[in-house]
Amino acid sequence: QVQLVQSGAEVKKPGSSVKVSCKASGVTFSSLGISWVRQAPGQGLEWMGGFIPVFGTAHYAQEFQGRVTITADKSTNTVHMELSSLRSEDTALYYCASTARLGIEDSWGQGTLVTVSS
Amino acid sequence: DIQMTQSPSTLAASVGDRVTITCRASQSISSWLAWYQQKPGKAPKLLIYKASTLDSGVPSRFSGSGSGTEFTLTISRLQPDDFATYYCQQSNTYSRTFGQGTKVEIK
Numbered sequence: 001q002v003q004l005v006q007s008g009a010e011v012k013k014p015g016s017s018v019k020v021s022c023k024a025s026g027v028t029f030s031s032l033g034i035s036w037v038r039q040a041p042g043q044g045l046e047w048m049g050g051f052i053p054v055f056g057t058a059h060y061a062q063e064f065q066g067r068v069t070i071t072a073d074k075s076t077n078t079v080h081m082e083l084s085s086l087r088s089e090d091t092a093l094y095y096c097a098s099t100a101r102l103g104i105e106d107s108w109g110q111g112t113l114v115t116v117s118s
Numbered sequence: 119d120i121q122m123t124q125s126p127s128t129l130a131a132s133v134g135d136r137v138t139i140t141c142r143a144s145q146s147i148s149s150w151l152a153w154y155q156q157k158p159g160k161a162p163k164l165l166i167y168k169a170s171t172l173d174s175g176v177p178s179r180f181s182g183s184g185s186g187t188e189f190t191l192t193i194s195r196l197q198p199d200d201f202a203t204y205y206c207q208q209s210n211t212y213s214r215t216f217g218q219g220t221k222v223e224i225k
Contacts, residue, residue, distance in 0.1 A: 035214065037162075045154075045162065045205055047214040059212040062119055095161055104152050104209045106173065108161035 002026045002098045004034075004109035011115045017084040020112045022096030024077045029053070033099035034079040036070060038092040039111075050099070051079050086116045120144050120208050124217035130225040137193040139220045141206035146186045150210040153182055153191045156219075157202045165204075166191065196222070 007021040024032055035050035049060035051072050058070035069082045083090060094112045097105035121144040131137050141151065149169040154162040164173045166182040169189055179194045193200055201224055206217040 037216075044219045045156075045207075045216040047207075047216060050212065050214070052212060061213055097162075102164075102167055102173075104164070104167055105154075105162075105207070105214070106164045106167070108163075111161055 002100050002107040004096055004098055004107060006094075006096055006109040006112045009113040009115070011117065012086050014087055014116055014118055016086050017082055018086060018114050019080055019082040020094050020096075020114065022079045022081070022109050024079070024098060024100075027077070027098065027100045029072070029074045029077055031100045032072065032077065032079065033103075034070075034072070035097045035099060035105050036068075036081045037095045037097060037105070039095070040089070040092040043092075048081070048083075083114075086114075088116050090114065091116045119213060120147060120210060120215050122206055122208055122215045122217040124204075124206055124220050126220060127218065128221045128223060130223045131196050132225045133196055133198055135196045135225075137196050137200075137222060139191045139204055139206075139222075141184075141189045141191070141217050143187045143189075143208055143210075147208045147210035149185050150208055151182070151184065151189045152207045152209060153180075154205045154207065155200075155202045156205065162205065193222075 003025045005023045036048040072079045096109040098107040123142045151169045153166040156162040170182045181192045203219045203221045
């Protein structure tokens with residue numbers, strides 16, 4: 001069973017960057033497909049991008065192209081999501097989700113709250 | 119990008135009611151449609167994938183149907199634990215898209 005543990009809450013200034021981590025267990029790195037989904041307060045789910053293990057690269061939502069970078073560390077079975085040029089609208093709960101079992105987002109991390117405030 | 123439109127946005131129902139939520143895709147996604155349930159303060163939970171396949175452990179009162187551009191999630195007899203927000207999601211491409219959500223409230 002895939003388990004995902006995310007890094008802790010962050011408070012950032014506008015214009016800065018944030019890096020959120022998602023450590024996976026119960027899955028091999030070669031199967032470690034991870035998507036990042038965010039949810040602003042009181043809003044719906046927004047897919048940001050995902051790491052595709054068969055390609056070893058990431059694919060990003062058009063809205064976040066150029067501002068988000070997803071990388072994977074084989075040695076620790078961890079996928080990172082870095083979002084740059086932060087603005088107040090980026091304040092949200094950021095989730096990672098595994099696609100290892102069914103090819104879709106079937107197991108989710110606990111979420112990481114990122115607050116952007118001056 | 120493929121757009122997903124859910125209706126209604128909010129639904130008020132009573133325990134025991136039959137509830138149906140609709141999701142429409144802006145272009146054909148075959149059967150690459152999933153449904154998630156989310157409760158306040160919790161991560162989404164996968165209910166149904168490939169339009170109609172229940173994930174392990176999901177009660178049989180949940181069912182999904184549809185293909186192409188029109189999909190439905192049905193809860194046959196609403197239970198107290200089912201009051202939550204439901205999202206559809208397309209996985210036809212590597213770029214996923216979620217619907218805007220349907221909140222199922224107590225009538």
